[in-house]
Amino acid sequence: MSGPGDFDAFWRGRRATAALVDPCPRVGGVVEERDGFRIHEVSYATxxxxxxxxxALPSEGVARRGFVVGHGYGGRHEAGADLPxxxxxxxxxLPCAPGLPAFGNRPGVPSDPDGHVLHGIASRDTYLIGDCVAGLWGAASALLELAPxxxxxxxxxxxxxxxxxxxxxxxxWDDRFAAARLxxxxxxxxxxxxxxxxxxxGESVRTHVRRHPEAVEVLAYFDAATAAARLRIPVLTACALSDPAVPPPGQFAVYNSLAGxxxxxxxxxxxxxxxxxxxERRRLGRATEEFFGRWLE
Structure with a gap:
């Protein structure tokens, strides 16, 4: 999928803007210790x-590998589901996307998925999903500062x-990443x-587009399959044959578009x-260990 003619320029511009922001991370006390990690609440600028x-930092020794861990549309309430x-x-x-519970709540930004996915959709420059993407870049910057x-x-x-x-x-758009699992x-x-x-x-988006068809032009800049066609690092993708929340054809479109x-x-x-x-989750876990063991060693 090629997307709009200025798709790459739009995202490179967003990345360049984000790179100028000092993350200025602030670390709170230890909130939990489990699975060999000390877990702190943190915040950072975007x-x-x-x-x-x-x-999550190793309880013993220094960190040798780093991960940024995204979450589902339910938000992030604890680290346990993503550890070890x-x-x-x-x-x-483990960043929390702007507007989502419990660490991302912001005044005026809907915390429910149906409202969140439409916030600012009138323009590609105001669409909240762009801020969520920038949140991942900022998370990487904060991690590298906190784990030198x-x-x-x-x-x-x-x-x-x-x-x-x-x-x-x-x-x-971020060459600090060497491998990923989606x-x-x-x-x-x-x-x-x-x-x-x-x-x-996606159903909220479908309903909105029926009333505001011009939103399709904005969505074209936020298509994960279009972006995947620019993604050249190794990627492990887990796609479901049946999924009521995220239609499988869209999942497989991301995998089929990957360029690396x-x-x-x-x-x-x-x-x-x-x-x-x-x-199946255990099998995926083993595949993930093997995959990152190959590409992050």
Whole structure:
């Protein structure tokens, strides 16, 4: 998918603006210690304002590998679901997207997915998803400042659902990342996505576009499959055959568009419980360890 003629220029401009912002990270006390990590609440600066996050540092020794970990549209309430990390001796920052609970709440920004995904959609420059992408870039900057032992161009990214979609949008423009896993990523192939009913935030977008068809022009700049065509680092993508919240054709569109080394793991379902889910998640975990072990060593 090629997207608008100035797609690359738009995102390179957003990335350049974000790079000028000193993250000025602020670290709170330890809120939890588990799985070999000390977990702190942190905040950092981005062009759209300060973002909240969790910071996971090894309880012993220095960090040798770093990860930025995105989240789903439910927001981020705790770190437990994202720990332990795929590789030993790692540190991670787990940002919360602007506007989403519990660390990203902002006055005037809807915290529910249906409202959040439409906020500022009248213009590509005001659409909130752009600030969410910038939040990932800022998280990487904050992590590298807070864990100076990390290699500044060997970060890994993990993102699921909403986090997978904004990860695909963020990664092509940031050469600090060396590998990524995108799980059931959203925002893939908007023209097709707008034809597919779902139970997720995409349904809110479909309803809005029926009333405001001009929004299609804005969405074209926030298509995860279009961005994936610019993504040349190794990417492991986990796509579901059935998913009521994120239509599978959009997920597979992200995988099929990837321009670099890629690996596909197929899940039976996404966003719903199903028999065999635990076993599939364990299989995906093993594949993730193998994948990052190969590309981040």
């Amino acid at each position: 062009p759209g304002g300060r973002c909240g996050a969790l910071l 990390l795929p590789l030993p001796g790692s540190a991670a920052i 032992s990390l290699d500044g161009d060997r970060l890994g990214y993990l993102g699921e659902s909403f986090g997978g979609g904004i990860g695909a949008l963020a990664l092509p 799980t059931v990523p959203t925002f893939g192939n908007h023209p097709l996505r707008l034809t597919l009913p779902c139970t997720g935030s 080394p890629r690996r596909l793991e197929v899940l039976e379902a996404g966003h719903i419980p199903y028999p065999g889910e635990a076993a």
